[in-house]
Amino acid sequence: VAEYENAKASFNRINDFLNLKNDINEGQIEIDEISSITFKNTTFAYTPETELFENFNLTIKKGQKVAIVGPTGAGKTSLINLVMRFYDPVSGDIIINGHSILEITKQSLRKNIGMVLQDTWIFSGSIADNIRYLKQKASKEEIVEAARKSHADIFINTLPQGYDTFISSKNGLSEGQKQMIAIARVMLLNPQLVILDEATSNIDTRSEKLITDAFEKMMVNKTSIVIAHRLSTIEKADVIIVMRDGAIVETGNHQSLMAAEGFYYSLYASQYK
Numbered sequence: 001v002a003e004y005e006n007a008k009a010s011f012n013r014i015n016d017f018l019n020l021k022n023d024i025n026e027g028q029i030e031i032d033e034i035s036s037i038t039f040k041n042t043t044f045a046y047t048p049e050t051e052l053f054e055n056f057n058l059t060i061k062k063g064q065k066v067a068i069v070g071p072t073g074a075g076k077t078s079l080i081n082l083v084m085r086f087y088d089p090v091s092g093d094i095i096i097n098g099h100s101i102l103e104i105t106k107q108s109l110r111k112n113i114g115m116v117l118q119d120t121w122i123f124s125g126s127i128a129d130n131i132r133y134l135k136q137k138a139s140k141e142e143i144v145e146a147a148r149k150s151h152a153d154i155f156i157n158t159l160p161q162g163y164d165t166f167i168s169s170k171n172g173l174s175e176g177q178k179q180m181i182a183i184a185r186v187m188l189l190n191p192q193l194v195i196l197d198e199a200t201s202n203i204d205t206r207s208e209k210l211i212t213d214a215f216e217k218m219m220v221n222k223t224s225i226v227i228a229h230r231l232s233t234i235e236k237a238d239v240i241i242v243m244r245d246g247a248i249v250e251t252g253n254h255q256s257l258m259a260a261e262g263f264y265y266s267l268y269a270s271q272y273k
Contacts, residue, residue: 027103034096034112034192034223035062037083041092044078052078053246055092065219067226067234069267070243076227080195083225085109114186116215118198120178124168127156130181131163134189146187149217151210152180176207183214194224231268240264 037060045051052075060066068076081087082094085106094101101109114134122130131146132138138146143163147153155177159165167173173181179199186194196215212233228234235254242250242257242264250257250264257264 027099027101027105029099029104030108031097031099031104031112032108034109036060036095036097037193037223038095039079039082039092040095042082042089042094043091044075044082044087044089046078046087051090051246056246056248058241058248060223060225062223063221064239065224065226065237067228067237067240068243069228069231069234069240069264071267073245074243075246076243077197080115080197080225080227083193083195084113084115112192113195114189114191114193114218115195115197116179116182116186116199120175120182122167122169122173122178122181125166126163127152127159127165127167127181128163130167131184131188134185138188142188143184146184147180149187150180150183150214152177152184154210155180174204174207176204176211179207179211180214183211183218187218192223194219194222196224196226196228198227198229231264231271242267 039056039058042056043051043054044056056075056079058079068079070076078087082089082101085101088102096104096109123133128140128143131143131152135142140163144153147156147163156162156165182199199211199215215233226234226237234240238253240250240252240254240257241248242262244263250260250262252260252264258268
């Protein structure tokens with residue numbers, strides 16, 4: 001019980017941190033949806049000595065499935081950090097629904113975004129509480145439905161205590177099972193924008209098919225940004241953005257990029273020799 005209460009307290013602290021009002025940087029505009037995202041001459045660096053990209057331009061339209069690929073250090077994850085407003089651009093802007101991202105409240109921005117990352121965070125508590133992490137007032141029925149859509153119910157239903165089973169980051173859940181819980185969280189939140197950041201990198205082969213299917217369900221009728229190492233997972237993307245050294249070097253769908261036999265072609269070929 002004490003560990004559970006500590007986990008709940010940790011959640012509340014994280015939530016408070018994400019929703020902190022900053023008198024200088026916090027915007028005033030509340031948004032209910034994300035209809036478009038445009039990087040406009042965006043320049044970003046974590047430090048002055050480590051500029052990641054300069055004058056970056058990209059538009060993501062509502063309903064598009066956009067994949068971003070490239071070598072480690074190309075700047076892919078940094079784009080996501082900017083969309084979430086964990087950081088702000090050094091110069092240029094990011095335009096969401098016609099407004100500068102700096103004008104939009106962080107809370108209303110983030111409530112429209114669901115993320116599944118490479119390293120899934122599981123806190124000490126019941127499976128049900130882990131799934132309702134992003135939607136604290138979710139009913140048991142909603143939790144069960146989200147688990148069904150994510151295929152997490154397959155392993156949950158084999159456990160003696162089911163959704164009341166106590167779990168933690170160290171209690172032996174496979175990476176695939178953790179990802180299914182993370183997907184269920186996003187299914188429950190039902191956000192406008194879904195972001196997957198290297199979300200299949202650590203998945204065991206047995207779970208990969210189920211998780212890929214769950215991702216497809218999760219992205220139906222939503223805008224999605226997928227950062228992928230396994231290029232086979234993004235072949236159906238509407239647009240593939242190929243990055244190298246902080247710049248876009250190619251854009252297209254899988255078929256057109258393969259036909260061009262450029263940098264994307266070489267990345268793909270290196271994985272499937």
